[in-house]
Amino acid sequence: MLTIEELREVITLIDQSSINEFTYETDGTTISMKKTNGVTEQQLVNTRADQPAQETPEVALKEEAVKVTSEQQQPEENQVNQESNTAYDYEIVSPMVGTLYTAPTPESDAYVTKGSTVKEETVVCIVEAMKLFNEIEAEVTGEIVEIMAEDGELVEYGQPLFRVKKQ
Template identity: 60%
Template sequence: MLKVQELREIIKLVDNSDISEFTYEADGTTISMKKLQENKLVVQPESNTPVTETPSVPEVKEEPVRKQEEVPTAKPEAETTEAKQTDYDYEIVSPMVGTLYAASSPEADPYVSTGSKVEADTVVCIVEAMKLFNEIEAEVNGEIVEVLAEDGELVEYGQPLFRVKKQ
């Protein structure tokens, strides 16, 4: 099954492309996406349904109406993130592509967590790139208000890792 982040990336790619319909099938689960005339994307998850079966035309017209109601549910999340953005002054971002490690070893406690006080030279995590372990420092004095990346997660260049309220 796809992770939420992977599904969001697929939705963005389909939405920004000229593709009007997209179907993905794996492990007996099928996900179909269709763009509406208004360029809104509709996601229709189906389980154990072969891709070759398509609903009749009246059902297709009814289906997007129900799915459009689900699309606005993502907006409260956006409002929530906007509210969180006011709680921080600085984002610690990844300087490279690699694997993030929150602690020096699997048994050790994480370098920082939400509520941790940091100084400019405080190590907040490690990013491994090509077998090199790079310590990432806070670069500011403050308090960690949000941890955005998980231990063992692949991070991209410039991806926010932590949000800091400066002091």
């Protein structure tokens, strides 16, 4: 069973991420979290009869199910949402699932950085899928105002990679 510190860490990580639903099962205990309107609801279910759930001062963990609401991250989320609403006109998205590389080789500089000016044919990154390295072009003329994915990160189809202010 998770300790309260581990449970707090999981709640914080889910609150700070873009994940809307999360379920974790171990030793007959299931933890389910779902975000609704910037608030994370957590449900803990202990299905093991031989080990009752522990009670703590902050969270009374009952044997059936308990919901805990974490609102302490909400002001930070609003601040992050305001920051992410920077002036941009276009998002360069991943055309496929794969690994993102921001430079042609590990020793090279990144194709683009925040503040870089790009044209339609400018290569902004590479997405590797099934050992094929696909160059991703900007497709617009403008300035990179935000980089939304890290080098070496697994990206999904349609995931925003860069935000561009068109010129």
